[in-house]
Amino acid sequence: MADLVLSLNAGSSSVKFGLHRVSEAATMPEAVARGAVKAEAGAWHLSAMGSDGTAGLDETVAGEPDDLAPALARLLAWAEEARGSGSLLAVGHRVVHGGPDFADPVRLTPERIAAIGRLTPLAPLHQPRCLAPIRALTAIRPDLLQTASFDTAFHRSLSGPAARYGLPRALEAEGIRRYGFHGLSYDFIAGRLEVLEPGSPGLRTVIAHLGNGASLCALKDGRSVDTTMGFSVLDGLLMGTRPGTLDPGVLVYLMREHGYGADQLEEMLYHRSGLLGVSGRSSDMRDLLGDDSAEAGEAVDLFVTRGAQQIAMMATSLAGLDRLVFTGGIGEHQPEIRAAIGRRLAFLGVVFDPAGNDVGDGRISADSSRVTVLVVPTDEEAVIARDAAAICRAEGYE
Numbered sequence: 001m002a003d004l005v006l007s008l009n010a011g012s013s014s015v016k017f018g019l020h021r022v023s024e025a026a027t028m029p030e031a032v033a034r035g036a037v038k039a040e041a042g043a044w045h046l047s048a049m050g051s052d053g054t055a056g057l058d059e060t061v062a063g064e065p066d067d068l069a070p071a072l073a074r075l076l077a078w079a080e081e082a083r084g085s086g087s088l089l090a091v092g093h094r095v096v097h098g099g100p101d102f103a104d105p106v107r108l109t110p111e112r113i114a115a116i117g118r119l120t121p122l123a124p125l126h127q128p129r130c131l132a133p134i135r136a137l138t139a140i141r142p143d144l145l146q147t148a149s150f151d152t153a154f155h156r157s158l159s160g161p162a163a164r165y166g167l168p169r170a171l172e173a174e175g176i177r178r179y180g181f182h183g184l185s186y187d188f189i190a191g192r193l194e195v196l197e198p199g200s201p202g203l204r205t206v207i208a209h210l211g212n213g214a215s216l217c218a219l220k221d222g223r224s225v226d227t228t229m230g231f232s233v234l235d236g237l238l239m240g241t242r243p244g245t246l247d248p249g250v251l252v253y254l255m256r257e258h259g260y261g262a263d264q265l266e267e268m269l270y271h272r273s274g275l276l277g278v279s280g281r282s283s284d285m286r287d288l289l290g291d292d293s294a295e296a297g298e299a300v301d302l303f304v305t306r307g308a309q310q311i312a313m314m315a316t317s318l319a320g321l322d323r324l325v326f327t328g329g330i331g332e333h334q335p336e337i338r339a340a341i342g343r344r345l346a347f348l349g350v351v352f353d354p355a356g357n358d359v360g361d362g363r364i365s366a367d368s369s370r371v372t373v374l375v376v377p378t379d380e381e382a383v384i385a386r387d388a389a390a391i392c393r394a395e396g397y398e
């Protein structure tokens with residue numbers, strides 16, 4: 001089998017990519033390089049680092065913000081140059097919303113791309129960003145095999161109260177239910193936990209994916225039992241620019257008293273709330289931790305308080321808590337935030353090892369802690385590559 005997959009992970013704050021070597025076996029593939037494509041004034045900046053630490057790519061390509069094609073053409077050429085003895089098998093994409101129908105990764109066809117496009121109203125910030133590279137690559141390289149892996153798919157196991165809102169039943173039949181997101185990250189972490197702590201799938205585990213977007217997953221026996229995001233990526237934890245849990249009465253008030261329409265609400269809820277809205281300064285936790293203003297402190301405090309409250313809520317869905325896992329940009333790299341959340345969970349038996357927390361790799365709980373606390377770096381791109389390789393195998397691509 002040709003052995004490289006390029007994975008594109010278009011999120012709310014970046015387009016990350018990975019180049020992975022895939023093998024015959026359905027194991028998690030090994031990263032050869034990873035990087036990011038970022039918009040600059042009238043251009044795209046491409047950077048990549050090889051897994052051996054060598055700089056792989058550091059280039060600027062001219063192109064407008066709504067036209068990814070020149071940047072992707074360069075990225076493909078780079079991936080094909082970097083292939084060594086292998087060749088590029090496929091390009092895999094993260095797609096945030098799979099709606100009620102996409103339960104598994106798929107090979108992309110024009111019909112499926114159109115179906116993914118029809119889900120845009122369910123994820124207006126993310127779905128267009130996921131579709132842009134799919135459409136651009138389809139136009140410049142129609143021969144290339146492309147696949148999609150869905151953030152919602154890992155949460156297909158949600159049922160009963162975890163999947164439902166207290167709304168009139170007819171709305172549920174229309175698809176207004178809880179879907180859950182960050183599933184590629186949770187899939188990866190569930191697999192890593194089997195390697196790091198073999199024989200422990202029955203542990204009642206909460207995974208905290210704390211990035212620009214942030215959510216929690218209650219995990220038992222390798223399956224999602226509950227999660228904090230729901231119908232959309234707005235619910236649950238406070239995020240970089242999203243408010244998380246919010247009294248819907250606020251929205252009705254803004255519509256009646258301030259004349260807000262759907263566009264204004266969407267703009268406020270996706271782009272101007274969360275850490276940015278409360279601090280009035282930045283959506284980036286690094287900036288806020290380095291800022292001694294009261295507003296920055298209040299934003300961090302709200303993030304931490306909501307985080308601890310909702311971890312306890314997830315523990316209720318699991319009827320207890322044995323293990324807590326931190327991941328995502330903040331979860332992996334910000335020991336102050338982990339420690340502040342941990343202190344608020346002492347009543348559940350969470351005790352940190354301060355030195356372990358400073359290192360932030362693997363176990364960070366004290367020996368006396370009833371709850372095992374771990375930091376596990378996530379790799380959504382590896383899951384995309386694994387899925388793409390499985391589809392290629394199933395379809396007989398060599």
Ligand SMILES: Nc1ncnc2c1ncn2[C@@H]1O[C@H](COP(=O)(O)OP(=O)(O)O)[C@@H](O)[C@H]1O
Pocket residue numbers: 011012013014210211212213240283284285286287328329330333334
């Ligand atoms: N290396 C790092 N050190 C400290 N904080 C980081 C680091 N990387 C990311 N973060 C924090 O994580 C957040 C972004 O998370 P990330 O998972 O990269 O976002 P995305 O949702 O776009 O994938 C920001 O608030 C940032 O402050």
Ligand SMILES: CC(=O)OP(=O)(O)O
Pocket residue numbers: 010011012013096151181182211212213214233
């Ligand atoms: C689902 C979601 O919020 O994604 P991201 O973290 O990439 O914004």
Ligand SMILES: [Mg+2]
Pocket residue numbers: 011012211212213
């Ligand atoms: Mg992300």
